[in-house]
Amino acid sequence: MNIINDTVRFPEAVSGGRVITRTFNTYPVRVFKVAAALQGIDYGFSDDEGPFFRCTIDIKTEIITIYQIKVSITYGLRSKTFNKATDATINYSLIF
Template sequence: MLNIISDTIRFPEALEGGRTITKVFNTYPYITSEASIAIQGFDYGFSNEEGMFFRCTIESKCEVISSYRVKVTITFGLRSREFDKPTDATINYSLLLNQNYRP
């Protein structure tokens, strides 16, 4: 059976380069054999005073760490010439799970 979980990760405003958030999903009583992640969208930006030159990096991965647990890791980084801009981000994603019911 295919199970789809929609979720959002929020990166608070910070003066850093890349930042990573990890979440673990417990799937009991469903045994998870495969997992994939799909980024649905993201929202980021600078004000007009901070300039228009920037680079954004978003990486996502997931792994089945046990029969009933899936780990999702998302990394976000945004910079102009240096990592000196206070930025925040909201990233929406879907977690796709191939599961079987085992009570």
């Protein structure tokens, strides 16, 4: 079993959802299965912008070749009016 720990940073922006995609080369280790585990998140906006929000975080993995993994992280944070600028840092681990 191998583990890759990674952190992605979503800069502040007004959006209902954003995606960051990363590709990892694992040579000489062959990949037959891969899973992602969320390790931690840090997100938000100021108190002036309101207390109500909905958060979406999704991590998808795909084996491209036996030596390459693709990871897509989706992040979205919206307040009651769906127009707040937010940022996020997401930590995750890949296990293969």
